[in-house]
Amino acid sequence: MTGAPFQLGALPALSRSTVDRQETLRTDPERLRSRWPDARVLQVDRYGRTPVPLERVVPRSAEAIPLSTRKALSLGEQPPDTASFLGQWQDTDYWAVPADPPEDAETVEIEGSWGVRQQAPIAEGEAWVELRGHGSLLDDTSAGLLTTAEALRNWHWRGRFCARCGGATRRRQFGWATQCEQCGREEYPRTDPAVICLVHDDVADNGEHVLLARQPVWPPKRYSVLAGFVEAGESLEGCVEREIREEAGVGVFGIRYLGSQPWPFPRSIMLGFAARADVDAPLYPADGEIEEAKWVRRAEVRAAFAGENPDLLLPGNSSIAHVMLRAWARAEP
Structure with a gap:
């Protein structure tokens, strides 16, 4: 990628989807009810967890993980009032319904986002996992289904x-x-729009340093790029400029769009940008919001992705921030 501004290079994990979800499918009650006997149902609990085959996560499979769906008829002859239609894939309709793992379910510790270990309920050969920590491990169809189901679940709850x-x-x-x-x-x-911006210095096309920051509530050594919600009456580029100045105290220029990813926690879409800033300009982290902001060399980021920099924990694979940083790290200045 020498001599050209970096691009994402890969689709963000939660942007993957194969299902047809056009409005005409979900506004045709007769069609949906007639296809219900052959439909598949995704169960999602109050924490946004859904069952997947246990043997695919313990130990972690190198192959993409499918969801463990249920036959629709196991829930009744017609879609229950709490069911949400997710779309059609390979002539099969997919739905989501609220459901909880058994109360007496045991738990197993599995690795989640940012390398954090999580306790997942297990029952009948399945582990209940959530989207934020495990979305990147799912196959394309499953990732799209669970992202949509989680977005609808959060919207209905609120x-x-x-x-x-x-x-x-x-x-x-x-x-x-x-x-x-x-x-x-x-x-x-x-859906609430939010910008997320990778800021690098003004050396050549892609810079030699990236601006990273950490929030006070994050685990030690955890850093990411800066992000924030778009305010009323604000353009996306204006939001990028404002958020970086508010959170790190530095002005940016050369703003360009990279890509997007739904982030249904609870109902955002992350709009990814890259921008430039003066590496010698003083940084002023936002009091109470940003604990530390610093410039990090490309070699340090590459080492972190290779597991050779224990002092720098980067965003988990399900986040667009991960894709942005990995693409920048792979690029040349």
Whole structure:
């Protein structure tokens, strides 16, 4: 990549999807109900966990992991009111329903995002894993299904009451809308845009240093690129400039778009950018929000990805930040 600005080079883990989810599929009740007997159902618990084959995560499989779906008819002759239609893939409809692992389920420790060990419930040869820590391990179809299911789950959990009158809401359009039982107001799933920007110095095309920061609540040695939500009346580029200045106290220029990834925690889409800044400009981390901001050499980032830099923990594989940093590390100045 010498002599050219770096690009992502790989699709972010949660941007992968194969299912057809066009609106006409979910607004045809007769079609959906007639295909229900042959549909597959994804179970998602209150923590956003879903079952996958235990032998694929303990020990971790080198191959992409599929979801453990259920036959739709095991839930009844018709889609339950709590079911959300996720899309169609290879002539099969996929749905998500809320469900919890058995109360007496044992747990197993597995490695999650950022190298953190997590306790996962296990039952009947399955482990219940969540999207943030394990989305990158799933196959393309499974990643897309669980990302959509988690986005809808979070939206429904936060939209149980009407924003206009406070009345209770009920599901419509097989999980893709709600309607207030009191005033009739309809609501549809929301997505909040957020920018995430890899800032490098102004040497050649891709710089020699990258700006990394850490939040006070993060584990020690954990760093990432800077990010923030787009405010009302603000352009994406304006948000990049503001967020970097607010969080690190440095001005940026040469802003360019890289790619995007849904981040349903609870309902964001991350819009990735690259920008340049003066490596000699003083950094002023935002008090209470950024514990430390620093410039890091490419060799240090490469060593961290190779597991040879224990003082630098980088974002987990499910994050677009991981893809951005890996692409920058592989590039030449």
